Amino acid sequence: MEQVRSNRKGAKLRISEIYSSLQGEGLLTGTPSVFVRASGCNLRCWFCDTPFASWHPEGTYYSVDEILTQVAERHTGHVVLTGGEPFIFANLHELCHGLRSAGEHLTIETAATIYQRLECDLISISPKLSGSAPDASHGSWQRTHNQRRQRLDIVRKLMSEHPYQLKFVVDNLGDAREMLDYLQELGPYDGQRVLVMPQGTQQAELERQADWLVPWCEHYGLQFCPRAHIAWYGNLRGT
């Protein structure tokens, strides 16, 4: 199954949505930002909260210039290029270069299973743990997801090239322990940049998870990362 879409120079990128909101996760939480969501993903997490950009990708094909125009119209000074998985687009560098040339602070969100040399100000890496795999009812996607989900070599390379944050989705204690094993294998990292996020799309569910996960993160010197946009807006698309 092809992972990177070899779109030629000047080709269009499929975008599911472009909108302004506050960054709800990570080191830049609370920062007014324009979100550009690439549609399509090479993984299939069971808990994906943007299935319209992964399981059932939808969207409009825009040229880089058209995306730059839409971002400029919403100007906030910060852009979050997210997905889906933005790295599946082979000409992503044109968009990143255009955004940074326009003076935007650029965050790219990725599961880091595909590599490209890109320009950005923050790479937000979300490695997928074994519990992210879909169940067997999804046919070959369970196997494909597990074959693709971890690329330590790519994670290390991106961390060496950009300011980074590592963002893990944790659903239970087993996930949390697996994350510690992952970090040990990964090698040197800054615990201030390791963000541990509870799995869930409802505020009550996230608060229940926080009860055990906050002290657990403190114990291991990692950062608990609330999904603030759920508290602010609920689980609403375009927020």
Ligand code: SF4
């Ligand atoms: S990597 Fe992200 S976009 Fe892709 S399926 Fe997993 S959660 Fe969804």
